[in-house]
Amino acid sequence: MTEDTSFEQEFPVKGGDFSRAGEVSCEIKNLLKELGLSTQVVRRAAIASYEAELNVIMYAQEGSLDLTVTPHHIRIVVEDRGPGIKNIKQAMTEGYSTATTEMRELGFGAGMGLPNIKKNTDKFRITSKVGRGTRLEMIILTDGHPHD
Amino acid sequence: MIKKSRHALHINVDKCAGCVHCLGACPTKAIRIKNEKALIIDDLCIDCGECIRFCPRDAIESQTTSFSDLSVFKYKVAIPATVLYGQFDNATLPSEILFALRRIGFDTVYELSTVSELNNAALDKYIHSHPKPRPLIASTCPVVVRLIQRRYPTLCDFIVPIEPPREIAAKFLRANLPRVLKVAPQDIGIIHITPCPAKMVSINYPVSMEKSYLDGAISIRDIYKPILQALRQSKEDTVMCHLFPETLFSGIGLGTGLSGGETRGLKNHRTVAVSGIQDTIRVLNQVELGLLKDVDLLECMICPDGCVGGPLAVENRFLAKSRILRLVNQVGEHTVVDPSDMSLLYQKDFLSFRHSVKPVKAPPLDTDPVRAIQKAKQRNKLFKQLPAKDCGACGAPDCRTLADDIIRGRALLEDCPFMMKEKK
Numbered sequence A: 001m002t003e004d005t006s007f008e009q010e011f012p013v014k015g016g017d018f019s020r021a022g023e024v025s026c027e028i029k030n031l032l033k034e035l036g037l038s039t040q041v042v043r044r045a046a047i048a049s050y051e052a053e054l055n056v057i058m059y060a061q062e063g064s065l066d067l068t069v070t071p072h073h074i075r076i077v078v079e080d081r082g083p084g085i086k087n088i089k090q091a092m093t094e095g096y097s098t099a100t101t102e103m104r105e106l107g108f109g110a111g112m113g114l115p116n117i118k119k120n121t122d123k124f125r126i127t128s129k130v131g132r133g134t135r136l137e138m139i140i141l142t143d144g145h146p147h148d
Numbered sequence B: 001m002i003k004k005s006r007h008a009l010h011i012n013v014d015k016c017a018g019c020v021h022c023l024g025a026c027p028t029k030a031i032r033i034k035n036e037k038a039l040i041i042d043d044l045c046i047d048c049g050e051c052i053r054f055c056p057r058d059a060i061e062s063q064t065t066s067f068s069d070l071s072v073f074k075y076k077v078a079i080p081a082t083v084l085y086g087q088f089d090n091a092t093l094p095s096e097i098l099f100a101l102r103r104i105g106f107d108t109v110y111e112l113s114t115v116s117e118l119n120n121a122a123l124d125k126y127i128h129s130h131p132k133p134r135p136l137i138a139s140t141c142p143v144v145v146r147l148i149q150r151r152y153p154t155l156c157d158f159i160v161p162i163e164p165p166r167e168i169a170a171k172f173l174r175a176n177l178p179r180v181l182k183v184a185p186q187d188i189g190i191i192h193i194t195p196c197p198a199k200m201v202s203i204n205y206p207v208s209m210e211k212s213y214l215d216g217a218i219s220i221r222d223i224y225k226p227i228l229q230a231l232r233q234s235k236e237d238t239v240m241c242h243l244f245p246e247t248l249f250s251g252i253g254l255g256t257g258l259s260g261g262e263t264r265g266l267k268n269h270r271t272v273a274v275s276g277i278q279d280t281i282r283v284l285n286q287v288e289l290g291l292l293k294d295v296d297l298l299e300c301m302i303c304p305d306g307c308v309g310g311p312l313a314v315e316n317r318f319l320a321k322s323r324i325l326r327l328v329n330q331v332g333e334h335t336v337v338d339p340s341d342m343s344l345l346y347q348k349d350f351l352s353f354r355h356s357v358k359p360v361k362a363p364p365l366d367t368d369p370v371r372a373i374q375k376a377k378q379r380n381k382l383f384k385q386l387p388a389k390d391c392g393a394c395g396a397p398d399c400r401t402l403a404d405d406i407i408r409g410r411a412l413l414e415d416c417p418f419m420m421k422e423k424k
Helices: A023-034 A039-059 A101-105 A113-120 B021-025 B050-054 B067-072 B082-086 B094-104 B113-129 B142-151 B153-158 B165-181 B198-204 B220-233 B235-243 B251-257 B277-288 B317-331 B339-347 B369-385 B399-407 B417-423
Strands: A007-014 A062-069 A073-081 A123-129 A133-141 B009-011 B031-034 B037-040 B060-062 B075-080 B188-194 B216-219 B271-275 B297-301
Touching: A007 A023, A007 A039, A007 B369, A023 A039, A023 A062, A023 B369, A039 A062, A039 A073, A039 A113, A039 A133, A039 B153, A113 A123, A113 A133, B009 B037, B021 B031, B021 B050, B050 B060, B067 B188, B067 B216, B067 B220, B075 B094, B075 B165, B082 B094, B082 B251, B082 B317, B094 B220, B094 B235, B113 B165, B113 B251, B113 B339, B142 B153, B142 B198, B142 B277, B153 B277, B165 B188, B188 B198, B188 B220, B198 B216, B216 B220, B251 B317, B271 B277, B277 B297, B369 B399
Parallel strands: B075 B188, B188 B216, B271 B297
Antiparallel strands: A007 A062, A062 A073, A073 A133, A123 A133, B009 B060, B031 B037
């Protein structure tokens, strides 16, 4: 794949800043619309990036969403500096959450984040180092989704 | 000179000084300054009328119906928005205002609050019988419908497919007046009296039906003075209105022109009311991300505080709101609409949309995916070159939009005065 046919942009996310939650995923959503991608693809990417953005805000000190768009797929890599995840298998279970009461009171932390990302992406990889941070890589295929 | 377009908003080039007030005010970034004059990009405008509020020279005109346009109709009917009652001082009764409209030249004046209550009851029934999707979004504000079509295509199916009170009232009248009055249908003109320009667009280019039941909309601004004069001239009407209160008002319906007015009638549901364009955009962003699923009905009104904050209203919205709330209290919030009447109309589909709301796709950077990606890259590169002052001197509202305009062939890098300086 040549340099010329892939678009890349990095979006920084600040940990703890709940008031701005959703801004990055909204920007990604609008960008994907402008690239002419189908409503379905845009919706999946927006939901997946929102969940990832929220995880950074909730648990990490800082992080970033790195978006790459090629004619065939959307790739989003989310890296954060934070506590990391001890048991990834457990974290992937629906309803499992380590959110504090405070977060839950704000309506976050239902334990659906990671499962929701998996559901809305075609490829999903998660790696984490306890005490260091977490890295998510997600791919959504845009081929075969005709432009509507 | 006024240019024809699908919109109700037009720039009066004689008054426009080419300043930048409207540029930043436009929530969809639809305005540019070209050749020292403001220009509205038709594809982007949603007719919210925010620009009207910010123009210091009154150069943005809304193309609503003028009173002289009505001469083509032998029989003239007015359906005033309920917020009209908040435009005059506390001593003026709603029935006096209706009387004044008759004195001005309307043959029939149809009071909207009972139909607003009917609409509210239908909304209640719809929410009950449709457990999905959530949150349902009320369709009363035509700008919200247009905003959703353009910016939130996935939310089109969330819009409650029930016509707004003004259209339901006009439909009633269309069906019955020719028979009752023995007048040919084409001789009857039914006119809404509106606090916003968007109602005019919803009449000329309806989203949920082939043809609107209304023939036009007169702005409160335009009809305010004639009403005031009629009120002054006819003191005896006041006595008549006090002695023979002939019109039945609905307290529930009267409140629907205020933000939270629709949700207040829906006591058995979880509701959220939002007003103002920026907050509406913020909340719709959240809904599109799959949030607010625990809310049954979302009421969004583009104008601050609801229709009382409409750009074509006369009285400041705080006073108007206070007067309307006072009226609601006086009339009382009991039901005046017979539930069985509502059920019958609901079953007969009299109140529902003819067809569903369809998304309106904004033009992508390019229809070819590879070229679209290349253009997005170029745009980012351009944006980094620009001074990030968002001054508007280039004619675009901000640097990001200028970069976008250059990519779409609407502007040149040289339009930016800072880039020119660098070149020299």
